[in-house]
Amino acid sequence: MREEQLVIKMNTDFFILLKPELSITFIIFILLIIKVSDGMNKNSSIIHLANFLLLINFLLGFIGNATGTLFSDMYHTNGLIALEKNILNFGTLIISLQAYEWLKNHKHVIEFFILLLTTLLGMFFMVSSGNFLMFFLGLELASIPLAAIVNFDLEKIKSSEAAVKMILSSAFASCIMLFGISLIYGTTGTLNFAELPALITNNPLQILALIFVFTGFAFKLSAVPFHLWTADVYEGAPVSVTAYLSVISKAAMVFVFISVLNPLFENVPTVWYNMLFLTIVLTITIGNLFAIRQNNIKRFLAFSSISQVGFILLGISSGTTIGVSASVYFLIVYIFSNLGAFGVIALVVAQTEKENISDFKGFYKNNKTLSWIITIALFSLAGIPPTAGFFGKMFLVTAGASKGNYVLIIIAVLNMVVSLYYYLRVVKAIFVDENKSPIEKIESNLYSKIALYICMAGIIFTGFASVLYDYINSLM
Amino acid sequence: MTNLSILVIFPLLTTFAILFCSNVTQIKWTALIGSLLQLTIASLLMYSYYGERAAGNTAQMLFEARYSWYSAMNIEYYVGVDGISVIMIMLTAFVVTCGILISWKIETLTKEFFFLLLLLSVGAYGFFISLDLFTMFFFLELAVIPKFLLIAIWGSGKKEYSAMKLALMLMGGSALVLIGLLATYFNTDIGGGVHTWDLLKIAHMHIPYETQLFIFPFLFVGFGVFTALFPFHTWVPDGHSSAPTAASMFLAGISMKLGGYGCLRVATYLMPEAAQHYSWIIVLLATIAIIYGAFATLMQKDLKYINAYSSVSHCGFILLGIGMLTKTALIGAVMQMVSHGLMTALFFGAIGMIYERTHTRQIKELGGLLKTIPFLSSVFIIAGLCSLGLPGFSGFVSEMVVFVGAWQQPDAFHRIATILAAASIVVTAVYILRAAGSAIMGPIKNEHFNHLKDATWNEKMASVLLIFAILSIGLAPFWLINIISPDTQIIMENIARGAIGN
Numbered sequence: 001m002r003e004e005q006l007v008i009k010m011n012t013d014f015f016i017l018l019k020p021e022l023s024i025t026f027i028i029f030i031l032l033i034i035k036v037s038d039g040m041n042k043n044s045s046i047i048h049l050a051n052f053l054l055l056i057n058f059l060l061g062f063i064g065n066a067t068g069t070l071f072s073d074m075y076h077t078n079g080l081i082a083l084e085k086n087i088l089n090f091g092t093l094i095i096s097l098q099a100y101e102w103l104k105n106h107k108h109v110i111e112f113f114i115l116l117l118t119t120l121l122g123m124f125f126m127v128s129s130g131n132f133l134m135f136f137l138g139l140e141l142a143s144i145p146l147a148a149i150v151n152f153d154l155e156k157i158k159s160s161e162a163a164v165k166m167i168l169s170s171a172f173a174s175c176i177m178l179f180g181i182s183l184i185y186g187t188t189g190t191l192n193f194a195e196l197p198a199l200i201t202n203n204p205l206q207i208l209a210l211i212f213v214f215t216g217f218a219f220k221l222s223a224v225p226f227h228l229w230t231a232d233v234y235e236g237a238p239v240s241v242t243a244y245l246s247v248i249s250k251a252a253m254v255f256v257f258i259s260v261l262n263p264l265f266e267n268v269p270t271v272w273y274n275m276l277f278l279t280i281v282l283t284i285t286i287g288n289l290f291a292i293r294q295n296n297i298k299r300f301l302a303f304s305s306i307s308q309v310g311f312i313l314l315g316i317s318s319g320t321t322i323g324v325s326a327s328v329y330f331l332i333v334y335i336f337s338n339l340g341a342f343g344v345i346a347l348v349v350a351q352t353e354k355e356n357i358s359d360f361k362g363f364y365k366n367n368k369t370l371s372w373i374i375t376i377a378l379f380s381l382a383g384i385p386p387t388a389g390f391f392g393k394m395f396l397v398t399a400g401a402s403k404g405n406y407v408l409i410i411i412a413v414l415n416m417v418v419s420l421y422y423y424l425r426v427v428k429a430i431f432v433d434e435n436k437s438p439i440e441k442i443e444s445n446l447y448s449k450i451a452l453y454i455c456m457a458g459i460i461f462t463g464f465a466s467v468l469y470d471y472i473n474s475l476m
Numbered sequence: 477m478t479n480l481s482i483l484v485i486f487p488l489l490t491t492f493a494i495l496f497c498s499n500v501t502q503i504k505w506t507a508l509i510g511s512l513l514q515l516t517i518a519s520l521l522m523y524s525y526y527g528e529r530a531a532g533n534t535a536q537m538l539f540e541a542r543y544s545w546y547s548a549m550n551i552e553y554y555v556g557v558d559g560i561s562v563i564m565i566m567l568t569a570f571v572v573t574c575g576i577l578i579s580w581k582i583e584t585l586t587k588e589f590f591f592l593l594l595l596l597s598v599g600a601y602g603f604f605i606s607l608d609l610f611t612m613f614f615f616l617e618l619a620v621i622p623k624f625l626l627i628a629i630w631g632s633g634k635k636e637y638s639a640m641k642l643a644l645m646l647m648g649g650s651a652l653v654l655i656g657l658l659a660t661y662f663n664t665d666i667g668g669g670v671h672t673w674d675l676l677k678i679a680h681m682h683i684p685y686e687t688q689l690f691i692f693p694f695l696f697v698g699f700g701v702f703t704a705l706f707p708f709h710t711w712v713p714d715g716h717s718s719a720p721t722a723a724s725m726f727l728a729g730i731s732m733k734l735g736g737y738g739c740l741r742v743a744t745y746l747m748p749e750a751a752q753h754y755s756w757i758i759v760l761l762a763t764i765a766i767i768y769g770a771f772a773t774l775m776q777k778d779l780k781y782i783n784a785y786s787s788v789s790h791c792g793f794i795l796l797g798i799g800m801l802t803k804t805a806l807i808g809a810v811m812q813m814v815s816h817g818l819m820t821a822l823f824f825g826a827i828g829m830i831y832e833r834t835h836t837r838q839i840k841e842l843g844g845l846l847k848t849i850p851f852l853s854s855v856f857i858i859a860g861l862c863s864l865g866l867p868g869f870s871g872f873v874s875e876m877v878v879f880v881g882a883w884q885q886p887d888a889f890h891r892i893a894t895i896l897a898a899a900s901i902v903v904t905a906v907y908i909l910r911a912a913g914s915a916i917m918g919p920i921k922n923e924h925f926n927h928l929k930d931a932t933w934n935e936k937m938a939s940v941l942l943i944f945a946i947l948s949i950g951l952a953p954f955w956l957i958n959i960i961s962p963d964t965q966i967i968m969e970n971i972a973r974g975a976i977g978n
Contacts, residue, residue, distance in 0.1 A: 394654075398549060406659065416647075432629055
């Protein structure tokens with residue numbers, strides 16, 4: 001009798017705890033069945049269905065979240081992790097809404113969604129992992145399909161180039177990380193995150209191992225000096241995929257960074273801080289300096305997102321709960337802002353094939369609303385009040401300053417001024433510069449409009465209203 | 477009028493109202509009515525402030541309101557006013573109203589123009605009422621970026637360069653302020669290792685001397701960039717001369733005062749010992765700015781550049797007053813902020829109105845305007861006379877108070893600085909009288925000037941409002957001094973306490 005109850009309890013636990021993953025798997029299966037049965041041929045109806053399912057999936061993420069572990073500590077979840085997963089769900093939903101214009105004439109819509117959701121599933125397992133094995137499994141599940149969707153403009157050579165670069169650098173990063181993991185296993189005899197922190201000491205071999213693991217992370221986060229793949233991949237990939245890469249996969253990596261890497265270094269704080277210090281300075285500065293010189297707007301956003309990662313690491317480097325909650329909060333704001341900018345770019349690229357900053361000269365003339373949207377999004381990325389980006393940046397910098405390392409803070413804050421220069425350069429092109437043949441009026445469909453308005457509302461209200469931040473903070 | 481937040485909410489509502497207007501007339505009237513109501517609110521505020529003080533309310537800040545904002549970092553929305561802020565709010569209301577009146581003829585992108593202009597005023601009001609350093613910083617930055625768009629879109633000349641320079645320099649300044657504020661925040665303790673952004677609480681804490689020495693330069697230089705602290709004044713001439721008239725008025729009239737107010741209220745008040753330690757540098761830089769600004773103005777041929785460079789010189793008086801660290805000098809600094817704000821707004825307004833008619837700002841191309849447009853020419857001359865410090869106008873009283881306050885420092889260094897600063901007034905007289913002489917008086921140089929139309933109702937109204945304010949300070953300075961005096965006293969007490977503790 002007792003045993004039976006236990007089994008039942010475990011079963012319900014299984015469904016409750018794994019809810020986000022199961023929900024995504026369910027959507028993947030529905031899409032697969034449709035694909036196999038050949039029942040739905042119209043692109044638009046497939047996209048409607050996918051959007052609807054993603055919306056349900058996002059709403060489901062709010063209810064019935066529990067704390068617990070599964071598969072003998074391989075998998076664990078709690079309120080914060082559930083929130084993180086739902087942030088990813090939300091971003092994916094927005095990207096899917098924005099992709100309508102691009103996908104409506106594409107030959108392989110179902111495959112796109114299946115691959116996209118598979119990477120998302122991988123990220124979920126990664127975020128929830130309680131063990132290096134699970135983590136690595138999730139990481140690979142998230143990376144390999146991603147390379148396939150980078151190549152989703154099948155006829156474009158640049159896309160294929162981007163995909164090859166992505167898969168090679170991704171594989172390389174995985175190798176390095178795997179080597180680090182094997183060294184960790186060799187020196188400690190366990191891969192369980194709960195047991196590891198206590199076993200890690202100042203042993204040089206372990207520190208070497210941790211540096212390898214960190215390097216792997218830095219590759220995926222495109223932190224300098226492991227950022228070289230980013231710009232080429234962003235430029236070659238379709239806009240929606242670029243948005244996904246720069247927002248979702250980055251956010252997932254940061255979440256893992258917070259929950260996995262941070263505790264691992266608990267016993268070696270000096271090594272950890274110095275490593276972060278160097279990475280932050282390089283990432284922010286080099287990301288900014290390269291962003292100044294870009295003319296392709298996707299490359300531009302690639303470099304700007306590199307420097308944003310530097311700021312997120314700055315928040316994490318504080319090692320306090322305020323730093324962690326500031327990072328999670330900033331990521332939400334970053335999703336709103338970056339997807340606001342990418343949403344406009346996606347529309348422009350889908351209708352005109354123009355993706356240079358110089359093409360945006362005089363954009364305001366025919367596209368007033370879209371101009372304001374991209375401007376506000378860029379201002380939010382630059383951290384200018386009253387947008388939420390200001391609050392996000394402020395909290396990260398405040399958290400970073402709690403260590404009392406003012407050299408780092410001065411570098412970071414002055415870099416905010418540099419970054420303002422290149423964001424304003426785009427704003428200037430849109431509003432001020434003359435252009436004989438500015439971009440014609442862009443017709444936006446309902447989905448893009450909804451997505452853009454959600455982003456705008458997010459940018460404007462999540463800053464003023466402290467509710468979101470307080471909620472994140474309460475989960476710590 | 478005890479709810480200060482109305483000062484922020486109301487302009488914000490006006491900006492939203494503008495967004496929903498459908499044609500140019502509606503937009504203009506919404507903006508004008510909104511700004512007139514702002515003026516009314518500000519006057520009511522001043523009236524009730526007077527009433528409270530007369531009734532014997534001696535609290536440092538009146539009409540306080542406090543809401544927790546981001547409790548994890550102890551960030552509050554905390555507002556309150558003392559005499560200095562009330563005066564600055566009045567100044568803002570005056571300049572905003574007149575700026576809107578003068579921009580009546582803006583034709584390109586009217587909606588966006590008034591939207592941005594009013595957004596700027598939200599930033600300024602918010603900055604002056606904030607008592608929480610984070611909130612204050614929020615409003616400070618809010619008042620920067622609209623300027624970039626105002627100059628870049630509606631400006632003239634090398635507007636893109638100027639707009640970018642201004643935005644980057646001001647953001648650089650606020651970046652320094654941010655570093656200073658963060659350092660301040662992490663050096664406060666309100667028990668149990670909890671930090672605070674609360675300005676008044678920090679003022680009563682003793683921040684260690686060495687820490688003050690580290691923080692003060694960031695705060696002072698950061699705010700100093702806004703108020704044309706030498707050598708960070710280079711954005712002033714370019715920014716002012718490229719900006720559209722209303723934006724120049726706003727820039728010189730209010731934005732530069734944000735810096736002065738910050739230097740006084742944040743840097744000097746919170747770091748009294750460091751202020752004393754660095755005071756000689758401030759005095760030195762201020763004196764350089766005064767003299768350099770005056771001589772640079774001598775060389776200018778463009779009316780807007782004349783007023784821009786003379787602003788550098790006049791804002792030097794504000795910093796000189798703060799650097800002298802005597803009560804009278806601080807009063808003088810605040811008065812100079814108000815006086816310069818009004819005077820320079822009037823001056824830029826007059827130049828803008830003349831430029832709109834003659835399409836030139838070069839002195840040598842103008843001439844004889846008094847004969848054809850007497851009203852505008854008189855406004856120009858009045859602004860000029862106020863700028864050179866003629867008794868009866870606000871410029872005279874405020875500069876005088878700064879000099880008297882400066883003279884109270886008995887040592888040779890301060891005396892020499894005071895004498896040099898006072899001597900610069902002679903140079904001011906030269907360039908003002910020369911500009912007025914050849915641009916306004918004399919023979920009519922251009923046939924086309926004979927057909928110019930004099931001021932319209934809106935321009936008259938704007939000029940009269942500003943001249944009224946200038947005269948009421950110039951002729952009856954005591955009411956202003958009475959409002960400011962208790963608050964400068966408090967700042968001085970903090971400085972004196974620092975001196976004893978040292």
